[in-house]
Amino acid sequence: MLSIGKPQINLLEKLCNALSVSGAEGEVRRIVLEEVKPYADEVKVDALGSVLVRKNGAGKKPLRVLLDAHMDEVGFMIVADDGEGFFQFEVVGGIDPRHLVGKQVIVGKDHTIGVIGAKPIHLTTPEERKHAIDVDAMRIDLGPEGKASAGERATFATKFKIVGPSIMSKSIDDRIGVAILIELLKNAPKNIELCLSFSVQEEIGLRGAKVAGYYFNPDLAIAVDSTPSRDLPDFDGRENYTYNTKLGFGPAIYMANSSTIDDPRLVKFLEETAIKNKIPYQFRQPGGGGTNAGAIQQSRAGVPVVSVSVPHRYTHSPVSVSRVEDWKNTLNLLHTALNNMTPELVKR
Amino acid sequence: MSDILPFLKSIISVSGLSGFETPVANLIEKKWTPLVDQLTRSRLGSIHGLKKGRSTTGIRSADKSPRPSVLIATHMDAIGLMVSRIVDGFIYVTNIGGVDSRVLPGTPVLVHASSGEDLYGVVVLPPANLLPDGEGSGAVALKYLMVDTGLTPSDVSKRVKVGDRVAFNTEPVEIAGGCVSGHTLDNRASVAALTICLEELQSKSHVWDVWALASVQEEVSFGGSYTSTFELRPTIAVALDMTFGRGTGSSGYQTFPLGKGITLGIGPSVHPHLHKRFKEVADRIEIPVDNDLMPEHSSTDADAMQLIAEGIPTMVVSIPQRYMHTPVELVSIKDIQRAGRLLAEFIASLEADFIEKIIWE
Numbered sequence: 001m002l003s004i005g006k007p008q009i010n011l012l013e014k015l016c017n018a019l020s021v022s023g024a025e026g027e028v029r030r031i032v033l034e035e036v037k038p039y040a041d042e043v044k045v046d047a048l049g050s051v052l053v054r055k056n057g058a059g060k061k062p063l064r065v066l067l068d069a070h071m072d073e074v075g076f077m078i079v080a081d082d083g084e085g086f087f088q089f090e091v092v093g094g095i096d097p098r099h100l101v102g103k104q105v106i107v108g109k110d111h112t113i114g115v116i117g118a119k120p121i122h123l124t125t126p127e128e129r130k131h132a133i134d135v136d137a138m139r140i141d142l143g144p145e146g147k148a149s150a151g152e153r154a155t156f157a158t159k160f161k162i163v164g165p166s167i168m169s170k171s172i173d174d175r176i177g178v179a180i181l182i183e184l185l186k187n188a189p190k191n192i193e194l195c196l197s198f199s200v201q202e203e204i205g206l207r208g209a210k211v212a213g214y215y216f217n218p219d220l221a222i223a224v225d226s227t228p229s230r231d232l233p234d235f236d237g238r239e240n241y242t243y244n245t246k247l248g249f250g251p252a253i254y255m256a257n258s259s260t261i262d263d264p265r266l267v268k269f270l271e272e273t274a275i276k277n278k279i280p281y282q283f284r285q286p287g288g289g290g291t292n293a294g295a296i297q298q299s300r301a302g303v304p305v306v307s308v309s310v311p312h313r314y315t316h317s318p319v320s321v322s323r324v325e326d327w328k329n330t331l332n333l334l335h336t337a338l339n340n341m342t343p344e345l346v347k348r
Numbered sequence: 349m350s351d352i353l354p355f356l357k358s359i360i361s362v363s364g365l366s367g368f369e370t371p372v373a374n375l376i377e378k379k380w381t382p383l384v385d386q387l388t389r390s391r392l393g394s395i396h397g398l399k400k401g402r403s404t405t406g407i408r409s410a411d412k413s414p415r416p417s418v419l420i421a422t423h424m425d426a427i428g429l430m431v432s433r434i435v436d437g438f439i440y441v442t443n444i445g446g447v448d449s450r451v452l453p454g455t456p457v458l459v460h461a462s463s464g465e466d467l468y469g470v471v472v473l474p475p476a477n478l479l480p481d482g483e484g485s486g487a488v489a490l491k492y493l494m495v496d497t498g499l500t501p502s503d504v505s506k507r508v509k510v511g512d513r514v515a516f517n518t519e520p521v522e523i524a525g526g527c528v529s530g531h532t533l534d535n536r537a538s539v540a541a542l543t544i545c546l547e548e549l550q551s552k553s554h555v556w557d558v559w560a561l562a563s564v565q566e567e568v569s570f571g572g573s574y575t576s577t578f579e580l581r582p583t584i585a586v587a588l589d590m591t592f593g594r595g596t597g598s599s600g601y602q603t604f605p606l607g608k609g610i611t612l613g614i615g616p617s618v619h620p621h622l623h624k625r626f627k628e629v630a631d632r633i634e635i636p637v638d639n640d641l642m643p644e645h646s647s648t649d650a651d652a653m654q655l656i657a658e659g660i661p662t663m664v665v666s667i668p669q670r671y672m673h674t675p676v677e678l679v680s681i682k683d684i685q686r687a688g689r690l691l692a693e694f695i696a697s698l699e700a701d702f703i704e705k706i707i708w709e
Contacts, residue, residue: 084605085524085525086595086596096453096473098450098453098473098487098488099453099454099473100454101450101451101674102450102451102452102455102671102674102675102676103454103455103675103676104518104519104521104529104676112524113521113523113529114523115523115529115671115676115678116596116676117595117596117597117670117671117674117676117678118448118450118451118596118597118671118674119596119597119598119671120592120598120671120672120673120674121446121447121448121672121673122446122592122647122672122673123592123597123598123602124448129448129449129450129487130486130487131486131487132450132486132487133450133597137596137597138596139595139596141595141596141670141671141678142523142524143523143524143525143527143529143678144524144525144527144605144606144607144680145524145525145526146523146524146525147524156454158456159519161468163467163468163497163498163499164497164498164499164500164503165498165499165500166498166499167498168468168470168498230475230478232436232438232472232474232475232478232494233435233436233438233478234478235474235478235479235480235483235492236480240478242475242477248500313472313496314454314470314472314473314496317453317454317472317473318454318455318456318470319454319456319470321470321496321498
């Protein structure tokens with residue numbers, strides 16, 4: 001079994017603290033390229049900016065398996081300079097605007113720190129405080145002499161932390177998938193041709209994976225992502241049966257989401273692999289959401305796909321929470337599954 | 349002028365919520381001890397630093413008549429949260445002081461746990477379907493928000509108890525234009541300014557005694573300034589606090605630009621003669637000041653101090669601050685220095701018979 005130690009945690013920290021908003025994934029791309037080059041047989045950056053990696057398998061025509069994790073994160077784009085350090089911004093990807101006010105953000109290549117402020121409570125009315133603040137009314141404040149250019153990207157400034165059994169960080173979605181793919185490459189199975197797409201622009205419409213799927217033309221594909229866990233208590237004490245996934249219950253295997261029905265053969269294979277190897281696993285409650293599997297499934301003449309996710313709480317917020325154990329178990333479920341894959345799995 | 353930033357960063361990096369000011373009080377006491385002649389704590393925990401004035405006869409021991417005294421009040425307490433109940437490891441909270449719950453979702457916090465540990469956490473917004481109908485959309489009320497520490501339910505219940513404090517945990521940062529941003533700059537930035545004032549007074553002659561007050565519980569009840577002003581019975585009293593900075597969502601007569609100077613209060617909480625003297629001193633030493641209009645309340649310790657015993661002439665001096673009571677307050681360091689210097693010059697300007705000149709027209 002593979003383990004999660006200091007090197008793996010340090011890499012995830014570096015990945016999570018990077019600023020890599022959809023369409024401007026340079027920081028994560030550089031980290032990925034540096035990590036994969038010593039281990040890959042082929043590395044290329046495609047037309048959209050995704051990093052595509054191949055590790056040849058043994059034998060004449062090994063099963064070609066594509067694993068995908070997205071490098072981009074939700075965030076902001078600076079769109080106008082209001083003067084005196086105030087900047088208008090647009091949200092990139094799905095962020096609940098209620099997470100924005102009162103937060104520190106980092107802007108641009110230098111990670112210039114700014115804040116998204118709010119009117120002091122003293123100047124608000126009780127009626128006003130019942131309504132969420134519109135993004136239109138917010139500004140990124142870089143200080144009275146702060147400078148930024150329209151087009152620069154920004155994201156939450158929260159720093160990665162390991163707290164007890166948990167990871168608390170921005171962008172666990174999907175840097176944890178990126179970290180898992182890198183680890184799988186470093187421990188690549190010989191029985192398959194391992195293709196990895198570290199894809200761009202997932203958060204704004206699964207764009208990078210669509211062309212990566214075409215490029216690799218795989219026999220099957222697995223989207224490795226991070227899925228919401230809504231395992232919080234109900235305020236009135238009723239049972240919460242819409243948790244999606246639960247932290248600490250292992251990798252979440254998908255059966256269906258809004259963009260795909262996961263290939264039942266692959267779902268079954270992953271479940272059997274988990275049971276046989278005593279790896280904790282859970283099924284993500286079907287419905288809603290989407291992963292790059294949806295885009296890859298429809299490339300060329302079609303690709304059997306499945307999604308596996310590390311659960312996290314508080315999607316697209318300044319601090320998400322995941323369990324190190326779930327990360328480890330996801331890595332091992334995938335590693336074991338890849339090692340045991342044969343062409344029989346997706347025979348027509 | 350010494351670099352005040354390291355001290356300011358240190359006092360906004362320790363705990364000190366209203367009623368629980370000891371950690372920050374210890375830092376302030378350490379900093380002030382060499383700057384004053386005596387330092388004591390009030391029954392409620394406020395810090396009283398006394399810097400004695402110069403005897404009018406020039407011989408301190410021969411001077412038996414009590415010197416007049418000026419009290420400078422800077423509250424050292426902070427707004428924050430308190431644990432109200434714990435369910436499955438999730439911590440529900442209530443507020444200490446004025447907190448707009450809309451700034452909380454996603455905010456990093458420290459839970460000052462009964463176990464003695466400071467636990468990292470984040471305020472979280474529960475999914476709407478786990479809240480009563482209609483409560484999950486729009487602004488979500490504080491009672492529905494929770495703190496997640498990343499720990500397991502059993503670890504949380506072993507460490508955290510109802511009544512434990514939860515403080516904002518935004519890291520202090522310097523940002524463009526000579527500004528510092530972080531939580532609790534209200535009112536630790538004023539504590540820093542008063543420290544600058546005490547440093548300046550080391551090389552200045554002043555007739556009046558000076559009481560430097562770091563008061564407790566301003567954010568909830570003015571409890572510290574009420575009681576310390578009674579105990580110290582100063583001749584006049586000045587509250588140094590924050591005022592609203594002009595910025596996102598904040599405009600109009602109550603707001604002031606950052607880095608362009610400090611403000612002098614005008615209103616029922618301010619004795620007009622004190623305002624006049626401050627203005628004269630500011631003009632003389634070329635510190636830009638603006639008038640902060642306070643038609644009814646100043647919402648500072650001055651509101652309490654003026655009502656002590658037979659009444660005390662009070663003044664309000666303020667430093668503009670953006671985003672007051674949020675985790676990302678923002679002030680200009682230059683304005684902090686200006687406030688410290690203006691206070692010192694004001695104190696030095698006080699002649700022995702100044703109080704006799706304070707007469708109502």
